[in-house]
Amino acid sequence: MNSLSSNPSAAPEAPASAPAATAQRKHAWLADYSMPLLYIALFTVLALTVENFFSAGNVVGLMLSVAQIGMVACTMMLCLASRDFDLSVGSTIAFSGVLGAMLLERTGSVTVAVIGGLAAGALIGAGNGVLIAYLRINALIATLATMLMVRGLAFIASQGQAVGIANDAFISFGDARVFGLPLPVIVVAVCFLVFGVLLNHTVFGRNTLAVGGNPEAARLAGVKVERLRVWIFLLQGLVTAMAGLILASRITSGQPNAAQGFELDVISACVLGGVSLQGGKARIIGVLVGVLIMGTVENVMNLMNVDAFYQYLVRGLILLAAVLLDQLKTRGAGGHRD
Incomplete structure (x- = not known):
């Protein structure tokens, strides 16, 4: 009596659910591949219409120009996926570069300079985490305060002046080439590989997405x-901090005013790449595409000699478009589930 064959309403369910399953698969496919396909189309159009865009020198220059954004976007992805964000990254880049240059100047040791810069960045990051996680300070306020304080420390430590770098071994971080590619490009590629594995194939990554999706449920499930x-x-x-040290080596100085507005570019790249501002959703390939879109647009504007004032306008429009895209995806996913 309890078998499916005895229930006349059971048979029609399978055909009725087939169109819904097909629509769900199409929706998932579009969500996964819409941005990569968009970038391929954009790159193709620009290669055909903008002079020198597809030249080997410009393509390598494009990859080099997005190296710092790409490195930081890998970890910003984790912050956003856990329902947080960090506005202090630009100031941290400046401070780590200044500190590394000062340590190099006083000790002559590349090792001391690198370790000092990295330790300062880790300490700043951990401090942000403590403020947000344990003291329950809103991420906007906490990282905004840190942004101002760390930038101030960079100016105080350097007395408002650039700290020059003359050490060839340190400078090689920025201009050395491996297999014909600049070292920063190799470093950012390694970052995407490492954090892609971390996000998709480790307990740390799964817990990060779980916290972003529902912190209380994650806590009940045993996540600290x-x-x-x-x-x-x-x-x-x-x-x-690593990005800051590499930037300092590229420009051969620690600049206290470096990377102003950098945090907005990084967040824009992440959101363009499908990382949800609501937390719980992130894809490393999407972040890579978002970084490339940001870099490509800036590269093309430079090739076309677009005034810097207009570039600010375009970057603002991209940030707005990224946020609107995130909202549309969130609403669409909600409507689809309903």
Whole structure:
């Protein structure tokens, strides 16, 4: 009596659910591949219409120009996925570069300079994590305060002046080439590989997405939410400091005013790449595409000699478009589930 064959309403369910399953698969496919396909189309159009865009020198220059954004976007992805964000990354880049240059100047040791810069970044990141996770300070306020304080420390430490770098071994971080590619490009590729594995194939990554999706449910499931958040911000600070040291080596000085507005570019790239501002959703390939879109647009504007004032306008429009895209995806996913 309880078998499916005895229930006349059971048979029609399978055909009725087939169109819904097909629609769901199409929706998932579009969500996964819409941005990569968009970038391929954009790159193709620009290669055919903008002079020198597809030249080997410009393509390598494009990859080099997005190296710092790409490094930091890998860890910003984790912050956003856990329902947080970090506005202090630009200041951390400046401070780590200034500190590294000062340590190099006083000790002559590249090792001391690198370790000092990385330690400072990790400490700044961990401090952000403690403020947000344990002291319950809103991420906007906490990282905004840190942004101002760390930028101030960079100016105080350097007395408002650039700290020159003359050490060839340190400078080689920025201009050395491996297999014909600049070292920063190799470093950012390694970052995407490492954090892609971390996000998709480790307990740390799964817990990060779980915390972003529902912190209380994750806590009930045994995730140590506060400790995880501190680790995420520590990684954010460490990788950001590495980007700052590489930037300092590229420009052969520690600049206290470096990377102003950098945090907005990184967040824009992440959101363009499908990382949800609501937390719980992130894809490393999407972040890569978002970074490339940001870099490509800036590269093309430079090739076309677009005035810097208009470039600010375009970057603002991209940030707005990224946020609107995130909202549309969130609403669409909600409507689809309903």
